[in-house]
Amino acid sequence: MGTLQYAILGMLNRESMTGYDLTREFQTSLFDFWTAKHSQVYPELKSLLEKGYVEYETEISGTALKKKVYTITQQGRDAFQNWEETAYPIKPIPKDEFRLQLFFSDAMEPEMRLKQLEYHLQQHRQRLEQIRKKQEKFEVIPPKEESQFCDYLVMQGAIHREESYCSWLEECINLCQQRKIL
Amino acid sequence: MGTLQYAILGMLNRESMTGYDLTREFQTSLFDFWTAKHSQVYPELKSLLEKGYVEYETEISGTALKKKVYTITQQGRDAFQNWEETAYPIKPIPKDEFRLQLFFSDAMEPEMRLKQLEYHLQQHRQRLEQIRKKQEKFEVIPPKEESQFCDYLVMQGAIHREESYCSWLEECINLCQQRKIL
DNA sequence: AAAATACATGTCAAATATTACATGTAAAAA
DNA sequence: TTTTTACATGTAATATTTGACATGTATTTT
Secondary structure: OOHHHHHHHHHHHHHOHHHHHHHHHHHOOOOOOOOOOOOHHHHHHHHHHHHHEEEEEEEEEEEOOEEEEEEEHHHHHHHHHHHOOOOOOOOOOOOOOHHHHOOOOHHHHHHHHHHHHHHHHHHHHHHHHHHHHHOOOOOOOOOOOOOOHHHHHHHHHHHHHHHHHHHHHHHHHHHHHHHHHH | OHHHHHHHHHHHOOOOHHHHHHHHHOOOOOOOOOOOOOOHHHHHHHHHHHHEEEEEEEEEOOOOEEEEEEOOOOOHHHHHHHOOOOOOOOOOOOOOOOHHHOOOOHHHHHHHHHHHHHHHHHHHHHHHHHHHHHHHHOOOOOOOOHHHHHHHHHHHHHHHHHHOOOOOHHHHHHHHHHHHOO
């Protein structure tokens, strides 16, 4: 079973919701480590339904709008817990198109390389700022029993990741400029 | 045109080689930011051939073993250079199964969460050590005109990435333990 | 009252990527 | 001399993901 299905089970384990709600979560609270579009969510829900890991009730919103509110079953809870407690070997290193461009940048004008480095630094600084805005909502570190504590941990991870990307790019820019002056 | 095709063009831009050689590069020098299996490389070479971006000559190794040695064409060089100098918006945040598990770890025993954190720290420390072994080969920072300089930059990036992953995990472990003692 | 945005659910085609299937030669080690 | 490892090239089936197509309701803004 793919990771996305466990992500869905994990969310439904917290709270029953619709495919639309799940999709929204993938665009917000899970955004810093997992994303999915609605075109992937609905088929996966169907698959989980066939496995008996989720069930749904139809609710009417307003006068005609049908909503399918999905709830995790005991079977689903068991499958989720089993995944959650399994220590999987770490996945292959994520692909990074910019690192690839940089790797080949010896074939490029030094000014162009610098321009590329500065553009990407700017992009990652923006991303970092967006994550820091989330961080500011935490006034204290939440107690470790709450799901808020987990939110805090993964958000810290996202900050670490972007900070290190930025500091690497700064280092690259320095190295490129230094050797220009000498 | 997909990124993998540009990765192949970039390698052939440095030196003519076979699909087998390319696959080996994806497992070694490009490993820290892009990978591909031979089952993906051969069809992509075929596609590049149809586009006129590469051509090949058949060489005989030994008495019977046929090798297809691919060479980039001028058209291929132009396409590559165009990609290389384009500043693409940064890609969505890479997926990370462990961060997903951690995000849901409020539903888990605190000891289990700690066990998971320590396992992943160990895995990433190992990965970091492997990259550091590559780093040790550089006695000085190579001059910026050489492709070695690019190798150095991306390798530094891989070190930054793994170091920050490890320091984040250490921070998480500390936070989990701290609150246990208090 | 109209328009725009958010809510809500799906399918389909295409691109990307992994694993397994399939075959054979060359060189090095046991 | 046999076996194993590296060299060498492909295809097929499957899984994952994205982007486009397709439709309709509810709410908010203009």
